[in-house]
Amino acid sequence: MKKIMNMVNAINDALDIKLSEDERIIVYGEDVGVEGGVFRVTEGLQQKHGVERVFDSPLAESGIAGTAVGMAVAGLKPVIEMQFSGFANPAFNQVVSHVSRMRNRSRGKYTSGMVIRMPYGGGINALEHHSESLEAIWAHIPGLKVVIPSTPHDAKGLMIAALESEDPIWFMEPKRIYRAIKQEVETEKFSIPIGKAKVIQEGTDVTVVAYGAMIREVQKAAVLAKKEGISVEIIDLRTIYPIDRETIAQSIKKTGRIITVHEAIKTFGVGAEISALANEEAFLHLEAPPKRVAGFDVIVPLPKGEQHFMISPEKIFYEILRTVKY
Amino acid sequence: MFKEYEPINKKMFQIIDNDGKIINKKYMPELSDELILKAYKDMLFARTADQMIVSYQRQGRIYTYPPNYGQEAISGAVVQIMRDQDWLVPAFREMGAYLAKGASLKEIFLYFMGYEDGVNFKNAENFLPYAVPIASQLIHAAGIGYEIKYRKKDQVVFTFVGDGGTSEGDFHEALNFAGVWKAPVVFIVQNNQYGISTPFRVQTASDGIAIKSYAYGIKGIQVDGNDFFAMYKAVKESFEHAKAGEGPVLIEAVTYRKGAHTTSDDPTKYRTKEEEESWDAKDPLKRLKAYLTSKKLYSEKEEEKLIEEFKKEIDRQFVEAENYGEVALEDVFKYTYADMPTDLREQMIEHEKFLQWKNARN
Numbered sequence: 057m058k059k060i061m062n063m064v065n066a067i068n069d070a071l072d073i074k075l076s077e078d079e080r081i082i083v084y085g086e087d088v089g090v091e092g093g094v095f096r097v098t099e100g101l102q103q104k105h106g107v108e109r110v111f112d113s114p115l116a117e118s119g120i121a122g123t124a125v126g127m128a129v130a131g132l133k134p135v136i137e138m139q140f141s142g143f144a145n146p147a148f149n150q151v152v153s154h155v156s157r158m159r160n161r162s163r164g165k166y167t168s169g170m171v172i173r174m175p176y177g178g179g180i181n182a183l184e185h186h187s188e189s190l191e192a193i194w195a196h197i198p199g200l201k202v203v204i205p206s207t208p209h210d211a212k213g214l215m216i217a218a219l220e221s222e223d224p225i226w227f228m229e230p231k232r233i234y235r236a237i238k239q240e241v242e243t244e245k246f247s248i249p250i251g252k253a254k255v256i257q258e259g260t261d262v263t264v265v266a267y268g269a270m271i272r273e274v275q276k277a278a279v280l281a282k283k284e285g286i287s288v289e290i291i292d293l294r295t296i297y298p299i300d301r302e303t304i305a306q307s308i309k310k311t312g313r314i315i316t317v318h319e320a321i322k323t324f325g326v327g328a329e330i331s332a333l334a335n336e337e338a339f340l341h342l343e344a345p346p347k348r349v350a351g352f353d354v355i356v357p358l359p360k361g362e363q364h365f366m367i368s369p370e371k372i373f374y375e376i377l378r379t380v381k382y
Numbered sequence: 383m384f385k386e387y388e389p390i391n392k393k394m395f396q397i398i399d400n401d402g403k404i405i406n407k408k409y410m411p412e413l414s415d416e417l418i419l420k421a422y423k424d425m426l427f428a429r430t431a432d433q434m435i436v437s438y439q440r441q442g443r444i445y446t447y448p449p450n451y452g453q454e455a456i457s458g459a460v461v462q463i464m465r466d467q468d469w470l471v472p473a474f475r476e477m478g479a480y481l482a483k484g485a486s487l488k489e490i491f492l493y494f495m496g497y498e499d500g501v502n503f504k505n506a507e508n509f510l511p512y513a514v515p516i517a518s519q520l521i522h523a524a525g526i527g528y529e530i531k532y533r534k535k536d537q538v539v540f541t542f543v544g545d546g547g548t549s550e551g552d553f554h555e556a557l558n559f560a561g562v563w564k565a566p567v568v569f570i571v572q573n574n575q576y577g578i579s580t581p582f583r584v585q586t587a588s589d590g591i592a593i594k595s596y597a598y599g600i601k602g603i604q605v606d607g608n609d610f611f612a613m614y615k616a617v618k619e620s621f622e623h624a625k626a627g628e629g630p631v632l633i634e635a636v637t638y639r640k641g642a643h644t645t646s647d648d649p650t651k652y653r654t655k656e657e658e659e660s661w662d663a664k665d666p667l668k669r670l671k672a673y674l675t676s677k678k679l680y681s682e683k684e685e686e687k688l689i690e691e692f693k694k695e696i697d698r699q700f701v702e703a704e705n706y707g708e709v710a711l712e713d714v715f716k717y718t719y720a721d722m723p724t725d726l727r728e729q730m731i732e733h734e735k736f737l738q739w740k741n742a743r744n
Binding site: 086087090091092094112113114115116117118119142143145146181182183184185186322323352353354355357358359360361362364365370371374 | 725
């Protein structure tokens with residue numbers, strides 16, 4: 057059976073299904089219980105699964121992540137929420153020093169399998185520290201897997217996979233499209249493998265890799281490109297790390313051109329990794345230099361300056377043209 | 383005062399009751415009628431502006447805003463004591479304090495309209511930008527306190543946080559540093575009973591916040607934050623204590639956030655109307671007004687007139703803010719470093735080339 061869902065509904069559905077079948081799962085964070093989260097992603101879960109399994113925590117991100125380590129080594133499966141990606145920073149020490157390392161440090165005796173979920177990204181006229189895209193920082197930490205869905209369907213499937221993973225999963229939710237995209241999603245349990253990218257549009261002239269809220273922008277750019285007779289292949293990365301080198305390399309070998317699009321700042325970002333991958337895996341197939349369309353290396357501006365920072369379909373189209381005409 | 387109201391005695395410091403009657407003469411501060419009236423008008427201005435911002439937000443003319451409604455006596459008391467040379471290290475729910483420090487309403491509007499320029503505070507000295515990352519600012523206050531001691535300056539730091547913020551590690555670290563250094567910092571916790579939807583009892587098992595002062599070896603006091611006179615007296619004594627080099631003070635101002643956490647929040651999800659109404663009797667403006675009218679220093683008629691004047695002034699500044707204009711591309715880049723790195727400058731130039739192409743195309 058299928059049901060129309062937005063991303064908020066889809067993640068809620070995944071959590072609901074797993075809470076029902078896995079007693080180890082504990083969902084907590086700031087305002088996730090009674091209120092159901094500031095974006096209502098966990099709405100109704102406390103009523104259904106009880107206050108011992110879904111609850112509000114004190115306002116302390118390091119405490120949330122650190123207690124989750126304790127729960128995980130003792131055999132529970134915590135799903136913790138960082139209210140905004142920009143507020144996850146106090147948890148940095150716990151995540152880098154413990155969450156990501158527990159398996160290695162204990163030589164596999166203990167693990168800190170958990171899901172750390174958070175809304176991220178710009179474009180919603182938010183206050184300071186509410187618009188960052190810090191996936192490259194988290195992807196740089198050995199032991200963490202970083203997942204970013206771009207549709208309700210993917211959000212559900214990836215969340216189920218995250219809840220069934222033995223590793224800690226850093227699950228970033230593009231809040232700009234929390235409610236903007238609705239689609240039919242299966243109501244049954246299904247999962248989408250972590251670590252696999254997906255070719256969501258086949259093309260022959262240029263490969264564009266993106267994820268999260270940028271997928272929609274890339275799709276719009278591809279329409280503009282098509283009018284100019286340019287055929288764009290679009291890859292939705294879905295998982296930032298482990299990165300799916302094979303899918304990307306294969307596509308570059310076919311098109312000979314690669315552009316990465318992300319909202320996160322450019323330098324030392326995911327696009328740099330993909331450009332390196334292109335050189336390492338498909339150097340002789342390249343007909344143009346690998347290109348990045350990314351945020352400037354600045355603090356995300358407040359709403360009145362944000363339009364300068366956000367990546368438009370036209371900007372992507374512009375870089376597609378330059379790459380194809382190189 | 384500190385002795386009699388030691389947190390361990392579990393006695394909240396109050397001076398007037400809900401009807402504005404003095405119930406604690408011993409500690410009633412000696413204030414001129416003019417000052418009391420001025421304080422009331424400051425609070426009324428802050429409340430009127432606050433309410434207008436919420437309605438501007440509903441009209442879609444401003445983005446997310448955290449209302450101050452119900453908490454005005456706390457900033458209202460601080461600003462009668464804070465001097466120009468003192469530091470203000472804010473959280474984000476202390477409008478009265480910003481205005482007194484020299485921020486214009488227009489600047490406050492600009493920030494919540496989405497301009498970084500709104501926290502530049504052109505005419506205010508020793509005033510840090512708002513701190514959205516909860517409790518992080520408290521440690522800065524301790525650091526400023528160190529500088530004041532180091533240079534033997536005549537300054538005190540006033541810093542604010544909410545009850546939710548006391549759960550963060552930074553709260554502990556700030557009090558600990560300030561205690562060790564005997565830094566001249568007045569820490570003011572606005573205990574408004576909620577961190578967004580999370581009630582105080584879920585935030586901490588502690589019997590209040592003031593009692594935590596013992597653990598840091600500093601003075602602490604729990605004050606009725608809706609009682610202007612009690613807040614004035616507590617802040618004044620704390621200020622003198624800090625200024626004299628006796629170390630920091632932790633003030634717990636017990637209050638109630640009558641509005642939403644921010645305009646994005648819906649309190650009906652997590653609290654009852656009965657609870658909200660139970661705090662109406664303790665409203666800080668209502669209580670101070672009752673005191674003033676009983677002394678024949680003020681009347682309802684005056685209030686109506688004042689509010690009309692305030693509204694005009696507030697709207698004038700709001701419209702000015704609305705006409706502030708666009709943010710230039712360069713403004714997004716130029717404050718990132720002292721000198722813009724070549725790489726960053728090239729990103730800006732590349733983007734300008736794109737804009738030229740886009741304009742030529744349209």
